[in-house]
Amino acid sequence: MSTSNKITNREVAAKQKELLFPCVATYYEEPIAFERGEGCRLWDVEGNEYLDFFGGILTVSLGHGEPRVTQAVVDQVQRLVHVSTLYPIREQVAAAERLVQISPIKGKQKAFFTSSGSEADETALVLAKVYTKTTEVIALRHSYSGRTLVAMTNTAHSKYRALPAQVPGTVHAHAPYCYRCPYGATYPSCGVRCAEDIEELVLTCTTGRPAAFFAEPILGVGGFITPPPEYFKVAVGIVRNHGGLFICDEVQTGFGRTGGTWNGIEHYGVEPDLVTYAKGIANGFPMGATLAKAEIADAFTAGSIATFGGNPVSATAAATTMAVMADERIPERAERLGARLRGRLDQLKDKYPLVGDVRGMGLMQAIELVEDRTTKAPAPAKASAFSEACKRRSLLVGKGGLYGNTVRIAPPMLVDEAQIDHACDVMDQAMAEISA
Numbered sequence: 001m002s003t004s005n006k007i008t009n010r011e012v013a014a015k016q017k018e019l020l021f022p023c024v025a026t027y028y029e030e031p032i033a034f035e036r037g038e039g040c041r042l043w044d045v046e047g048n049e050y051l052d053f054f055g056g057i058l059t060v061s062l063g064h065g066e067p068r069v070t071q072a073v074v075d076q077v078q079r080l081v082h083v084s085t086l087y088p089i090r091e092q093v094a095a096a097e098r099l100v101q102i103s104p105i106k107g108k109q110k111a112f113f114t115s116s117g118s119e120a121d122e123t124a125l126v127l128a129k130v131y132t133k134t135t136e137v138i139a140l141r142h143s144y145s146g147r148t149l150v151a152m153t154n155t156a157h158s159k160y161r162a163l164p165a166q167v168p169g170t171v172h173a174h175a176p177y178c179y180r181c182p183y184g185a186t187y188p189s190c191g192v193r194c195a196e197d198i199e200e201l202v203l204t205c206t207t208g209r210p211a212a213f214f215a216e217p218i219l220g221v222g223g224f225i226t227p228p229p230e231y232f233k234v235a236v237g238i239v240r241n242h243g244g245l246f247i248c249d250e251v252q253t254g255f256g257r258t259g260g261t262w263n264g265i266e267h268y269g270v271e272p273d274l275v276t277y278a279k280g281i282a283n284g285f286p287m288g289a290t291l292a293k294a295e296i297a298d299a300f301t302a303g304s305i306a307t308f309g310g311n312p313v314s315a316t317a318a319a320t321t322m323a324v325m326a327d328e329r330i331p332e333r334a335e336r337l338g339a340r341l342r343g344r345l346d347q348l349k350d351k352y353p354l355v356g357d358v359r360g361m362g363l364m365q366a367i368e369l370v371e372d373r374t375t376k377a378p379a380p381a382k383a384s385a386f387s388e389a390c391k392r393r394s395l396l397v398g399k400g401g402l403y404g405n406t407v408r409i410a411p412p413m414l415v416d417e418a419q420i421d422h423a424c425d426v427m428d429q430a431m432a433e434i435s436a
């Protein structure tokens with residue numbers, strides 16, 4: 001491969017195809033190879049500029065190259081990069097202190113750092129099983145928990161299961177997917193049956209003593225499926241009655257993303273026993289974290305090493321990212337700008353029959369595309385065409401959902417009003433193009 005500046009997107013993509021596992025899938029018919037980013041903007045190797053409304057899968061939480069985070073990381077890299085968890089370091093405790101301040105767990109809690117969301121979820125599941133001395137887990141259909149064997153078993157999305165479930169004792173409850181209610185019911189007259197059914201699930205498909213209920217407040221990869229307001233009180237209440245803990249996966253929903261609160265679960269008024277974080281925690285640097293009530297965390301007495309977990313560089317990036325988030329009042333900002341974005345997406349639904357549903361919270365919004373509003377037949381080809389049409393207009397959006405027909409929109413949270421308005425104008429044009 002040429003090392004000159006004249007390298008093309010196509011050249012990088014061809015090399016990737018030759019050298020990487022095919023499971024490393026990329027967006028777009030002609031994949032884009034990025035080389036530079038600033039705020040909500042990205043530039044590819046050919047010098048083309050894009051507006052990024054997916055933020056590296058909700059991970060560049062503040063924006064590309066956020067100067068305060070970059071400076072702190074540069075200083076840290078020059079000072080110390082790695083010592084392993086065999087030594088206490090102040091960067092890791094600083095990150096833990098910040099996390100405890102924003103966590104939805106009240107009271108004393110403890111953290112364990114890793115390098116990814118999969119590891120954070122895996123750690124939470126192991127700890128819940130160690131603490132409760134039982135091993136069954138209730139997860140949700142349409143959920144995504146990661147690529148490791150335990151996390152993959154939790155994941156209920158066939159596309160991301162390279163192997164059949166490898167961990168016995170995991171059962172999957174119906175998702176609170178109101179647009180495609182598994183019972184064909186309508187909220188609120190449904191009585192939140194998807195949550196109530198967990199009682200029967202526990203009694204029929206487990207020993208009656210589950211270790212935990214594991215759920216995302218908004219099912220991210222599932223297509224930003226947004227549960228109704230009562231869902232978590234009912235679901236968690238049932239599992240707790242049977243002695244189980246509640247593990248809340250805030251990997252996508254954390255850090256103010258859902259607007260108004262630091263965590264997605266706070267919209268539902270339920271306190272988790274364990275919480276997992278990753279993605280947006282360090283504005284793009286690799287970091288995962290599992291938080292647990294101290295009494296639960298203290299049960300994890302076996303040795304467990306994550307060599308890179310909470311390393312000085314990622315921990316500095318995380319602590320600085322969270323400090324900047326606090327200074328910038330990110331939850332309030334995501335609420336205000338999210339309302340602006342949502343208003344425009346609702347208008348798209350009024351205008352284009354192709355839009356079956358608009359859902360989400362804060363700066364985490366999705367539109368689900370259907371062939372027909374009555375049959376709700378999923379329209380994955382239209383979602384791909386929409387994404388390509390946005391790309392031609394230099395706007396990057398995400399895709400998702402079990403049927404591949406959901407467009408996910410989640411810009412870095414320091415996005416401004418003008419960028420939101422421009423992105424919405426582009427989405428309107430793209431929708432008109434694919435509706436024609």
Ligand SMILES: Cc1ncc(COP(=O)(O)O)c(C=O)c1O
Nearest residue numbers: 116117118144145146220251252
């Ligand atoms: C909700 C959720 N949990 C866990 C993960 C796994 O995170 P990672 O890819 O960092 O392992 C993801 C990744 O998309 C996720 O969306």
